[in-house]
Amino acid sequence: MGSGQVTDWQGKHVTVAGLGVSGVPAAKALHGLGAKVTVVNDGDDARAREQAAELEALGVTVRLGDGTAPDSGSAAGLPEGTELIVTAPGWRPDHPLFAAADAAGVPVWGDVELAWRLRKPGAADWLAVTGTNGKTTTVQMLASILEAAGLRTAAVGNIGVSLLDAVLGDEEYDVLAVELSSYQLHWAPSLRAHSAAVLNLAPDHLDWHGSMEAYAKDKGRIYEGNRVACVYNTADKATEDLVREADVEEGCRAVGFTLGTPGPSQLGVVEGLLVDRAFVENRQKNAQELAEVADVKPAAPHNIANALAAAALARAYGVPANAVREGLRNFTPDAHRIAHVADVDGVAYVDDSKATNTHAAQASLAAYDSVVWIAGGLAKGATFDELVAGAAQRLRGAVLIGRDRALIREALARHAPEVPVVDLERTDTGAMLQAVQEARRLARPGDTVLLAPACASMDMFANYNKRGDAFAQAVRELGA
Template structure:
């Protein structure tokens, strides 16, 4: 099949005779295979796993007409025309390397979803990526859009699966969305090529997933692909020069604007903060001489600096789509953050316990640590190739003590020895279900009234827990058990 034939595949194309190999039978792979079978494509699904969940999904897909090869992850099936890959598959995976060597296009789930939007009347995308803050920002944005009277949904890396949303558009009995608030990861963006959003933001870029992308430059380039072809607004973080450079390097639609957000007073074509007010100098007629009030900093919950930045980024995208200032305020007031995101658990003996289990990399942990003055820090897990010297050096003055857990805790311990040698450090080697109770007990022994015990691991969780949610839940349970003990 010619490259032109594959490049032109969309929702209304003739998919019969098109052989699509789907790499991965997880949630996104299953959804991709299901959608492609519905379009009439020939589908082969491959996955190295062969556990009960994989076999159950395989049975469903085989009943729909797919060929499924479990336990076979490396070999490219013969006769393939295009490969759709799941986010967990690294570019260095043998099957993906073989596909590209054979001249085949490799699409991610986002690229497939974009191609399968309705060819007329599709909802525009307001897209968000960044190392940290993506989920909070996309949910803030959705709240603002809904408050503004738009039928919107959070989709992509959060909320409703993107393929499910686009396949439902223009389906009989489905009410059309006005706009989609889309969270995109670097994995998803790496394999995208035709994505053209209404407006987009890169919140920040810090070392993360270097083990997947190969190096920080490749990671940043993947993030920057979100700006390609943007129609209205490329929103960037004034405090993060990398994000502005990505805008400068992007090929965008004629007339698209660069819009900054800052925690300080905004310059022209920026949103920022003046006298505890969130203000707009980008989407108002008199922006050269005045700023338009959008909300109070107190309307942002919690109003830690990094969360105020998230609110400004969301507001910039909402304003680019025409949301009025009153709806920005209403959207912020009605929004509540996800669990495990700088969430207060309890105060025990004058010590505040905070769950930020979602801080899965050093950049997120730095934002969390910067929100409190006297901290007993709980950290550790899977480092994913990250380093911790900058994080520890920046937080050292705030640390009362540190409790370390997880597979890569030694790397954080070494950074602490270099940059905070006087801070007490307790390591918990246990990895069983009772480990978190030992971690919390150690933290309580280091803390004094007025301190904050902060779970901000700076690492992924899968060495000890199913996900960051389970890690946070176990932390909260251990704290509550501590609170219930007789004094």
């Protein structure tokens, strides 16, 4: 069932677990290859029914709300005749459907594994990126650099073009910049990238993986079978440990990135320049200038690290230095990622609503010297002591919003007792305007009012985008 030719799939019974952004394309692709596809999905809402009708019109069987989905607690059996399960990334490994598959000897693939297996002969290489934070930005930077080098490419995976569309579509690519989550990597045992990077590792999604060790192991799968370079973060030893543990092709190199002066086989920063000491002749003595720090937008430390990781993967693929510079200059960051909204009365207002966990918020806070911090939301089991202790010297004040704000307030009381704190009880969406007004009251000229919530948004907003939009609108009302 591996080569992806139609004859391999004709009449094969495949169960797709979950609709959504990965399940629907998977079901369509498999049906198009001649497989007999059954989709199982816990939800039976209007969106699911709409997707089900679309698939059923093609001849795909769809079972909605049948108790085989996550958290159902049901010992769900396999649909009759199932020879393969293709799962959406969010379905947990301890799901009863997968236990039944294991007992029956039925393999379980994710959408990434399916895409990898369906590649055409001579298909594009994959340059892959994972990490707790920074994946999307790094992959977008990488795609911009590859485009500047004249290569046919796309940012795919969790973002942009779907992986299945990229490998099955008519458009031909030279190389793909692939964002991969820990969920996707868990279900992608045969993926073998040209080169890959793990940007950082911090506790996240532990409810899904079961432990930090299991989470790290799944992230580390990205290095398995790499041919040219395993890119790691010298400031995060856990990423280097994953490289050491990986089984790679002979000749594949470990390449570090650092915000300091790079050693041999590293990329780093020297006097305002991004430099390469990995992909140059005589790397013991030589370095190649790639770009200026000012070419990175925004030039916050964690974003410079993202740029170095993207540059390392591009250089591993043979991209010239001038394309790195041009690609970084051409790159425009997504909204709500450390985005400068406005200056009002000498105070900068910055939207990093995408900082939905403590690791992302830590990187964001480190980018500014004096901060009035707007934080709070859904903690997802996180603790805040380490984050607050590390940022205490930078905090002018804090304004707390959202359901789990007390956890941050208590950490501030322990580690930054001198910092003034405003605790907003209201949880309607209008609370953001009040939060910005309170932050303005605390701020002094030269300060930055920073929305870096360290929490998810769904207690008050539909998503982090809506939260960031509310912040930006509130800032515009200040300056009106």
